[in-house]
Amino acid sequence: MRKKIVAGNWKMNGTQEEGQKLTSEIVNMVKDERVSDVTVVLNPPFVHASNVKKLIGGVDNIFLGGQNCSDKASGAYTGETSASILASFGAAYVIIGHSERREYFAESNEQLTEKVKLALENGLIPIFCCGEPLEIREAGTHEEYVKDQLTESLFGLSEADFAKIVVAYEPIWAIGTGKTASSDQAQDMHAAIRAHLASKYGQEIANGTSILYGGSCKPDNAQEIFSKPDVDGGLIGGASLKSRDFVDIIKSF
Numbered sequence: 466m467r468k469k470i471v472a473g474n475w476k477m478n479g480t481q482e483e484g485q486k487l488t489s490e491i492v493n494m495v496k497d498e499r500v501s502d503v504t505v506v507l508n509p510p511f512v513h514a515s516n517v518k519k520l521i522g523g524v525d526n527i528f529l530g531g532q533n534c535s536d537k538a539s540g541a542y543t544g545e546t547s548a549s550i551l552a553s554f555g556a557a558y559v560i561i562g563h564s565e566r567r568e569y570f571a572e573s574n575e576q577l578t579e580k581v582k583l584a585l586e587n588g589l590i591p592i593f594c595c596g597e598p599l600e601i602r603e604a605g606t607h608e609e610y611v612k613d614q615l616t617e618s619l620f621g622l623s624e625a626d627f628a629k630i631v632v633a634y635e636p637i638w639a640i641g642t643g644k645t646a647s648s649d650q651a652q653d654m655h656a657a658i659r660a661h662l663a664s665k666y667g668q669e670i671a672n673g674t675s676i677l678y679g680g681s682c683k684p685d686n687a688q689e690i691f692s693k694p695d696v697d698g699g700l701i702g703g704a705s706l707k708s709r710d711f712v713d714i715i716k717s718f
């Protein structure tokens with residue numbers, strides 16, 4: 466059985482007070498509504514890490530994650546946060562290769578490999594993002610595009626390391642646009658990703674890899690998307706900032 470995961474990516478949102486309120490509300494709803502069969506990951510901006518970690522303290526299925534980590538282990542890299550620092554604050558997951566990082570911070574597939582390695586060395590589970598822009602989807606080459614992203618960043622990993630990875634498929638044209646991929650489009654891509662992983666690491670590892678969907682996932686479409694056999698959860702942006710919406714998405718399995 467693959468892990469069902471719903472990860473909230475707050476992106477660059479939330480004051481200290483707002484982050485605490487959001488976390489407390491999510492924690493209380495998850496406890497009160499007995500949501501225990503889904504792994505929930507909260508990925509706030511780094512400075513929220515301690516507060517969030519404290520607030521999720523007693524809940525077994527809620528984890529702290531980072532939105533990014535450096536491709537360097539430590540040193541004079543002003544403004545960066547390393548995987549080891551993140552781990553020392555109690556994080557268990559880290560998002561790597563989000564399309565916004567690739568686009569606005571020019572992160573290359575090679576740099577992402579370094580980030581994945583450092584995350585794994587520090588005991589963090591990478592949530593590795595892939596996904597195509599609109600022009601690639603329109604040209605019909607989206608499967609090749611996404612497979613190349615995975616091959617270039619991940620296929621140097623050992624089987625043991627790869628088996629720890631979570632993949633998130635996020636079509637860029639669906640992020641924050643209100644335009645969701647249809648559940649069939651998501652399923653087709655997730656199945657293609659799984660087949661690609663199997664071609665390198667074998668069917669057993671591919672079958673054990675959780676593949677999350679991201680892109681305008683909301684309470685009213687999550688159930689349909691999560692019902693697809695190769696969709697194992699979601700990476701949620703906008704809707705993760707509203708506790709009721711986020712928990713309703715978690716409950717959509």
Ligand SMILES: O=C[C@H](O)COP(=O)(O)O
Binds near residue numbers: 679
């Ligand atoms: O990391 C989350 C994704 O970029 C999705 O964002 P969104 O749910 O606001 O479309």
